[in-house]
Structure formats: structure tokens, C-alpha cells
Amino acid sequence: MTIKPVFADATPISRLPDDRTFLDDVVSGLSATRKSLPAKYFYDAAGSELFEAITRLPEYYPTRTELGILDAAGPEIAALLPRAATLVEFGSGSTAKVRRLLRHLPDLGAYVPVDVSETFLRSEAEILRADFPALRIEPVAADFTKPFALPDGLESTDVAGFFPGSTIGNFEPAEARRLLAQFGAVLGPGAGLIVGVDLVKDRAVLEAAYDDAAGVTGAFNRNLLTRINRELGGDFPVGSFTHRALFNERESRIEMHLVSARAQTVEVAGRPFRFADGETIHTENSYKYTVDGFRSLAASAGWTLGTVWTDPERLFSVHALKRA
Incomplete structure (x- = not known):
């Protein structure tokens, strides 16, 4: 070694599948005992711009x-x-x-x-x-x-x-x-x-990189809910979810979560999903x-x-x- x-x-660009896969993935993830959403859906146009802003942060x-x-x-x-x-x-x-x-x-x-x-x-x-x-x-x-x-x-x-x-x-x-x-x-x-x-x-270096002081990573994380609202008829109150990043040492990964600030019910495409106060949506791992x-x-x-x-x-x- x-x-x-x-x-x-x-140049013509091949098209992505329709929104059905997105909806199926969201419904499946929010229906699980431990709610999660696939990180690949971060990257709509706004999410891509926010990620580019993250790459310029000092942390x-x-x-x-x-x-x-x-x-x-x-x-x-x-x-x-x-x-x-x-x-x-x-x-x-x-x-x-x-x-x-x-x-x-x-x-x-x-x-x-x-x-x-x-x-x-x-x-x-x-x-x-x-x-x-x-x-x-x-x-x-x-x-x-x-x-x-x-x-x-x-x-x-x-x-x-x-x-x-x-x-x-x-x-x-x-x-x-x-x-x-x-x-x-x-x-x-x-x-x-x-x-x-x-x-x-070092844990401190890792966690700061995914939870910056300016809150750009938090905005990037919450933009996933904004996208669900816009594209899948969701009614997430985006401001009632906070960003959390932590290093899971046992799994050797940074985890990003969206944390519900209160007990609430949210609908996506007419389907209700209940959240307890403090319940999270696991949105990303970074091993x-x-x-x-x-x-x-x-x-x-x-x-x-x-x-x-x-x-x-x-x-x-x-x-x-x-x-x-």
C-alpha cells in the first residue's frame, strides 16, 4: 500500500423517474418505528445550493x-x-x-x-x-x-x-x-x-462540521421537509423541527436528525404521521x-x-x- x-x-439530459418513488420512500420511512428519510432527497435545487454553502463554512x-x-x-x-x-x-x-x-x-x-x-x-x-x-x-x-x-x-x-x-x-x-x-x-x-x-x-471536529454556528446545515436538513411539502403535498411545520448532529462512536458515523419540538401530526399526500415530543427523523449518516x-x-x-x-x-x- x-x-x-x-x-x-x-446536451439532452436523461430524465429521472416520476415522484412516485419519492413518495413511496417518504411514506415507508415515516411509517417505520424509527422514522427516517433517504439522504439522496436532500438535493433538489435549493438543497444543492445549500450544500455548496456548507462546503464553504469554516467548520x-x-x-x-x-x-x-x-x-x-x-x-x-x-x-x-x-x-x-x-x-x-x-x-x-x-x-x-x-x-x-x-x-x-x-x-x-x-x-x-x-x-x-x-x-x-x-x-x-x-x-x-x-x-x-x-x-x-x-x-x-x-x-x-x-x-x-x-x-x-x-x-x-x-x-x-x-x-x-x-x-x-x-x-x-x-x-x-x-x-x-x-x-x-x-x-x-x-x-x-x-x-x-x-x-x-476527534469528536468535536466532526460534530462541528455537521452543526455549524451559522445554522446552514440545519437549513439544509430542514429543506428536505420543505421539499416534501412542495412536491408531495405535505404540511410539515418546518420551524417546529430542529437540527441535531452527533457522532455515534460505536458505529463510527455522524448522524443527522430532525427533532420534533412538540407532539404533532403531519400529513403527506393525505397520510397522517404522528410525532411525539422529541421524536426524530433520521435523515443522514456519514460514516x-x-x-x-x-x-x-x-x-x-x-x-x-x-x-x-x-x-x-x-x-x-x-x-x-x-x-x-
Whole structure:
């Protein structure tokens, strides 16, 4: 294993399924004994904008630390990707991170950003086209946790994947293993994958990153209720739910919850859901790994292990993987 500390300093878009899956997931989650909602529904247009604001907060170390790693190790990472390859970014969001690689990939064949937020995806793709006019950019609006096809004409090219931001931590370990295996199926034999992974660290640092003093993360969490009200006919009194983030040391994960400030009944699409005073909706997990722990997970999903880059404080890591 090689671990390298580095110093930080209008294409058509495939459509997402209709709202039925969203409604089914919400009804299922709110009907459970321990209420929960899938974190993937955070990312409507407003949620995507709020998350980008989170990444600029002083408490939120992951983004700036990962950007520092990509700046320092960008040439090495880019050298691992085949010339004229298609680069698929899962859950692309902002283009800030992929830009760190694109400037070292003048011969890249195509870039395929994949994201659930079509409006934000289209906007970011248009901005990127202006800065990289020679690059073929083929955005795909899709839920990357489910199988999807690459755009026409790219299936036979050399393909590599990019999954930054420690999004892998939002999945239960067994789900993360299945997701990594699915990425391998989408990308194909011999593909490479670059993955950002947040590392275990002091509880105070972790909890501050997910419960900032300005309340932006709280607004991001509550926006999920706003989205349910708007898209699914909900009547959540959003102000009566507070944001809570805590580090579950036994599970090695940050948990985000929405806490009901009083006993109340809320309706979604005509279905009532009762909340006790203090009852929570579990909205997100963010698992934190050791370097060896993540490498073991990736190997179990069929990936060959390559170089690992970290910052000097070992807050964050970027892993190079390859499919057999």
C-alpha cells in the first residue's frame, strides 16, 4: 500500500423517474418505528445550493481538505487515467473538484457528470462547457445508486470513475460495498475509480462540521421537509423541527436528525404521521473510515487497491482503485 501525505493549500439530459418513488420512500420511512428519510432527497435545487454553502463554512473541513489533496496530487491522479478516456463523476454537484483533474487531462475524451438534481446539473455543465469548450460533456440526470446507462457512443471507450466528497460515507457499509460493486459494473472491466473518503478523527471536529454556528446545515436538513411539502403535498411545520448532529462512536458515523419540538401530526399526500415530543427523523449518516478499513471494504467489492493520498493531518483521504 502506498500512502502519500500531500499538502493542502445544451446536451439532452436523461430524465429521472416520476415522484412516485419519492413518495413511496417518504411514506415507508415515516411509517417505520424509527422514522427516517433517504439522504439522496436532500438535493433538489435549493438543497444543492445549500450544500455548496456548507462546503464553504469554516467548520466544514472535508471540502477544502480534499481540494488541497487534489491540487497537490492532481498530476499523479490524472496520470492513472487512460488517454481519451470517459470520466464519469457520480453525484457530481459542483464542478470545483473535477476541475482539479480536468486541467491535467487535456486529452480526456468525455466527461459524464451524474446527479439527481437536473437543474443544478444542467447549470454546472453549461459553466464547465464555457471553460472547456473542446471537451465533450454529457450530463446524465440519474440516481447513481441505481443502474444507469452511459450516453450513446461512450460505452466502448476506456472509462474511469470519480466519486469525491466522501459521499461513500452516506451509505451503510453493506450498501457502500454494493455501490462500489455497481460502479464497477457501470464503468466496466479495467476501469479506474478515484474515491474521496473522510477519516475518523476527534469528536468535536466532526460534530462541528455537521452543526455549524451559522445554522446552514440545519437549513439544509430542514429543506428536505420543505421539499416534501412542495412536491408531495405535505404540511410539515418546518420551524417546529430542529437540527441535531452527533457522532455515534460505536458505529463510527455522524448522524443527522430532525427533532420534533412538540407532539404533532403531519400529513403527506393525505397520510397522517404522528410525532411525539422529541421524536426524530433520521435523515443522514456519514460514516468515517480508517484508511485500512476503507481499503478492506473496496477490496471486498472487487476493486484492486492502489495509491492513497492524505493531507498532513490525516483528516481526509483520496483512494485510487482499479477494476480487475
